[in-house]
Amino acid sequence: MISAVVYADGEAVQYDDLAAARRAVGTTWVHATSVTNEELRAIQTAFDIHHLTIEDVQNHTRAKTEEFSEHTFVLLKIASLTTGETTFEKEVKTTPVGIFIGDDWVVTVSPGAATPVQRVLDAVSRGDERLLQRGADFTAYRVLDVVVESYFDLLDELETDIEEIEDEVTVSTDRQTLEKINDVRRDLLSFRKQAWPAREAVGTLARGDPEQIRPETEKYFRDTYDHLVQIVDLTETYRDLVSGARDIYLNTLSQSTNEVMKVLTVVATIFIPLTFVAGIYGMNFSGGPYNMPELGWALGYPATMVGMALIAVVMLVHFRRRGYL
Structure with missing residues (x-):
């Protein structure tokens, strides 16, 4: 699915033709999810995007920021927890989102559903004045921001699991308790591999290194960077809590054995x-x-x-x- 919208002077107009959307006056945003190779080539041609960056999105490369002559490429990943047969059988699922930022255009590409990004696109369709009256770099910020905000939702779920583990670990030496601890430790490790590169990628934008990031927009990217710093710190804190719960479990088990x-x-x-x-x-x-x-x-x-x-x-x-x- 490809959505193309051009907004200027507080008004958003939908386009079916990518070339026409690219030539239109205003800020052009093209959002593509689950597209075919032919559709990807059409996007590459219309916006002169390097094919290797598209491959990075499809191959689930780690989060990063790359600067090109006409645009800046940012790769971030949406993270969510998928639940298995039991509450604690969870796995961190990631969906990459490639964000291409030009002077007056933004292209977002994802191989799967990108619900947070779709919410921003819906805001444009509803006529959100903050988005319609600002440039492409601010649109890119809003996309990055909603992706980063989804990380807090994931950490909130893990925090709930950790609190349940802490309640159980002092009164139970059941094997299932240890399995819960190991599941949460694995989820935190998997999420940590996403959060650290994301912080580095957004840090480049927060410093205003790319030419496409205007000085007045840098403060918004710095805010997103601060959120990622907080997320990384929370991840490390939760890992320490889980490690502490595991030590308590082993000590309780050892005491029970004694x-x-x-x-x-x-x-x-x-x-x-x-x-x-x-x-x-x-x-x-x-x-x-x-x-x-x-x-x-x-x-x-x-x-x-x-x-x-x-x-x-x-x-x-x-x-x-x-x-x-």
Whole structure:
């Protein structure tokens, strides 16, 4: 799908012909999603776009900014969380958006649906005065800004997951809790790979390096850059929180294992003297000068059982007083 709109003097006009839209007076914005190779070639021809930049959009290259003689190319990625069978089976899904900024035109290209960008295009169609009365660089800023704002939505979802993990990790050593922690850690790592290059790409625009960025528009790109700095900081903070939750989980698991081992050790310690007594009287030696006199005693068996019980009771009382139980 290709949408071409030209706006000037507070009015937006839709065009079906790319060449006519390019020649029209005003700011031209062409938005293309899920287009064919033939349609991409038509866009390249109309706006003299280098084919390698189009390939960067299609090949999911990392976010970047490149300057050309007639335009500036910015590649950013829309990020969202896709949910699997369970709440915590999530994956960071990215959709690249290529933004080509000319002196009086903007071209946005995406191989898939780009909902945030479409919202800006709808604002143009509704007659948003801020967009209609400013140039191509401001339109590019609005596109970049909505993409960056979607990062906050993703981090809000991850923050909710982290809060649930922190509530569980101190009371549960369930295997599922560890799986949740690893899922969120993986999502944060995947998102971090998108946020860092995006900050660098927008930083170039915030400094006003490209010729197509007017001085009066630089402050808007600086604002978007500040948002990305905040996003990167939040990502690092959340990674630390998840790592801390993982350490708490492992410590809780280790403590739980130690408690089990303590109980087993106490039980084994109690049975050591009982096994010793049972082993002695299990030899059944009789006759000769070294016979076992208890073998002929009518109360030998109950006396031995009572003695073993007393040994166990004494040891239990001792372990309880020492705090082992």
